[in-house]
Amino acid sequence: MKILVCISHVPDTTSKINFTDSDTKFDTNGVQFVINPNDEFGLTRAMWFKEKQGATVHVVNVGGAETEPTLRKALAIGADEAIRINTPATDGFSVAKQLANVAKEGGYDLVIGGRESIDYNGGMVPGMVAKLIGANFVNTCIGLEVEGDKATAIREIDGGKETLKTSLPLVIGGQKGLVEESDLRIPNMRGIMQARTKPLNVKEPVDANAETNTVSFQKPAPKGAVKLVDSVDELVNLLHNEAKVI
Amino acid sequence: MKPDLFEAPDYYNLDELLSDEHKLVRQAARDWVKRDVSPIIEEYAQKAEFPEQIISGLAEIGAFGPYIPEEYGGAGLDQISYGLIMQEIERGDSGVRSTASVQSSLVMYPIYKYGTEEQRKKYLPKLASGEWMGCFGLTEPDHGSNPGGMTTNFKDKGDHYLLNGAKMWISNAPFAQVAIVWAKNEEGRIHGLIVERGMEGFSTPETHNKWSLRASATGELIFDNVKVPKENLLPNKSGLGAPLGCLDSARYGIAWGAIGAAMDCYDTALRYSKERMQFGKPIGQFQLQQKKLAEMITEITKAQLLAWRLGVLRNDGKATSAQISMAKRNNVDMAINIAREARQILGGMGITGEYSIMRHSMNLESVITYEGTHDIHLLITGLDITGLNAFQ
């Protein structure tokens, strides 16, 4: 089984978010980047496929050279090969086109993406990739088993779970549940050393125009001071007349 | 204990001096400490118990012999990576770092540097995987700062050596399978011997009631007519320079490790000073507290530069023992002072096990004593710059 894991390079959740260039660019100064958490669950699940079922695992990222440490980390965790498509990740559709091209060329049986990346939270890429390469698609995937070319996937749905039977080639939008937080791996020193010699191939992008462009970013208004109220009547009054929510 | 919210200070953008690989190594060690050390360490230190489960964790992340070549089970990383690993582990606890330092620099290093190929093959992979733990016996009850005066000795009995004597203050002794023991031969020359648990006449009583490094096990090594096979002698170096060569490697790691302890204390105190309100203000707004914090980050930054430069020199094989002494002495002293000031910023909370500072403070009392005391390192610098020996 050949697996492609799509890895987004995203700011750590504790990062302080700021914008520059009149609020049109994200300020990466002092920001620490990590593997997108949803992708990390997928990568860990892929490592189990590798260890238990002999799968080959490649990782791919669409982005500039600054994202390479994230790919190296994936290699140190155990991926066999990494691919970086040398173009900034702008909108979901253009990223999906780049990934679909790699997925097609590489003949992967399983493409694991994350349900969404925690930077822009678009949540569109895996579905678009599936459509572009003509593969089956399971989103919000919290469990996956593969036997031969048959797959059983569990999907999180409102208030429950849905178990699906499908077949390869398959694209999933994965999340926590594929593996648990305690299963996530910290690369060890030998892995980091071995990652040095594993291939990290840089590919030029296929022609893909961004369909959307960022005009500006705006941070949510800072939280106001807390107002303490003495009675329920006063609370109802304020919610009705001041906040106008009831 | 409070959740581990550690954020590492980098006031001079020293990360720009590190490679991506160094940063990955550091992050891996940091993540491991947050996940596996911080949540449990206070309890073990309070109980004065060594957390044995930490052995497999240290082995798994590759903290045993990170710079030993891969063919012997190490990771083949450079000296800066080794330093960063020690920094991160000591950020968690100096006792856990001691366990890793001893295994890497005082047990694996001499076997790798001074041992035969058979000895390397026999011991190094098992030590790297944590299947065997090692200890290093140099200090004796009557010979601490002056190890050259040691009385532990061995005699050539034809098909084996007969070892007699005692070592004291030995980290990892109570559970180690392997001891690197420094002893004099009949001519009075110091040699290293690999002594294994189970050899008749060899015992390792534990030292109790320490107020420092409580989560690290310390003990004695007692040799009562122990028959040591001849193939257990480390043949490739002898004289006091042999154990001192190992100490160079360990002291270098301590120079980094101490920064970890200091960063943890600083980070905790900085956060606390912004949250704790007195007289209607965060205490961090008072000049006296700012002075403490500002001096701490200044000292940490200087120590980081010293350690980094020493790492570059060691990577090039150019660091002298005296240069290592300076960094060990400066950085441990820096850390112990920061721990003391940081503890005061936390007021009464600073003395509880809710925060790591008091534990670091107590641990550093050992760190400033072992691997050459604060005084001895000063005298090494003194000797180096004057050419005049204060030890004689």
Ligand SMILES: Cc1cc2nc3c(=O)[nH]c(=O)nc-3n(C[C@H](O)[C@H](O)[C@H](O)COP(=O)(O)OP(=O)(O)OC[C@H]3O[C@@H](n4cnc5c(N)ncnc54)[C@H](O)[C@@H]3O)c2cc1C
């Ligand atoms: C927790 C712990 C773990 C340890 N682990 C190990 C280990 O794994 N292996 C090992 O071999 N050892 C170990 N040690 C021993 C450690 O290295 C010694 O304690 C240290 O070298 C000091 O020796 P000492 O305790 O005998 O003190 P002493 O040498 O008696 O020193 C006492 C005081 O006199 C000062 N002094 C001594 N000589 C001079 C001089 N010439 N001029 C000025 N001042 C001087 C010292 O600086 C010190 O302040 C450990 C110690 C501790 C506390």
